[in-house]
Amino acid sequence: xxxxxQSPKYLFRKEGQNVTLSCEQNLNHDxxxxxxxxxxxxxxxxxxSQIVNDFQKGDIAExxxxxxxxxxxxxxxxxxxxxxxxxxxxxxxSTTSGVTDTQYFGxxxxxxxx
Amino acid sequence: AQTVTQSQPxxxxxxxxxxxxxxxYDTSESNYYLFWYKQPPSRxxxxxxxxxxxxxxxxxxxxxxxxxQKAAKSFSLKISDSQLGDTAMYFCxxxxxxxxxxxxxxxxxxxxxxx
Numbered sequence: 001x002x003x004x005x006q007s008p009k010y011l012f013r014k015e016g017q018n019v020t021l022s023c024e025q026n027l028n029h030d031x032x033x034x035x036x037x038x039x040x041x042x043x044x045x046x047x048x049s050q051i052v053n054d055f056q057k058g059d060i061a062e063x064x065x066x067x068x069x070x071x072x073x074x075x076x077x078x079x080x081x082x083x084x085x086x087x088x089x090x091x092x093x094s095t096t097s098g099v100t101d102t103q104y105f106g107x108x109x110x111x112x113x114x
Numbered sequence: 115a116q117t118v119t120q121s122q123p124x125x126x127x128x129x130x131x132x133x134x135x136x137x138x139y140d141t142s143e144s145n146y147y148l149f150w151y152k153q154p155p156s157r158x159x160x161x162x163x164x165x166x167x168x169x170x171x172x173x174x175x176x177x178x179x180x181x182x183q184k185a186a187k188s189f190s191l192k193i194s195d196s197q198l199g200d201t202a203m204y205f206c207x208x209x210x211x212x213x214x215x216x217x218x219x220x221x222x223x224x225x226x227x228x229x
Contacts, residue, residue: 018151033217041221042220043219093157102147102149105160107158
């Protein structure tokens, strides 16, 4: 079955540690995205990538880093520089055909800083 | 810059009745897409319906339909024959068709369907 997987589902981090959230898709989509969701707020874009080996900052990129070495994978690293990392993180992907660039989402990762 | 506003933080509806969720947006673009996504308690984001701005006809998907008013920049979602499984957060989203493929999301409306 085609889809987007995120792992782990729950992640706990001590302050000062870097952690990496995984996102994999087998939809053959060119574009991938990372969002952060906080209570009472919509989704805010962290980073996005429209092609392998290229990515751009979104609205709240500070304290995060990404890589896009493979089309299928777009891991997100939450660094110790992120002051308030506890949140729900969603990964998405889409085509870039310009016809119907609907984003499809993974199940999310809940990150908690202890 | 584009903005998306959902002015109803919470709504409730009786099972089998109809409810309308509001969304307004601001843009200077002429071509764009609008979306409604559903996020149930599982937190999986699910596409409900999509509307291309160049199409005058309102999109429909089974019990879900939209009222797209381009001049007024309004994009409301109507859910007919509401079911308990419709209980979820609903997000309106905007995407322009030129340049980057970035979505702008509203803050969401929490809908509760009552038995």
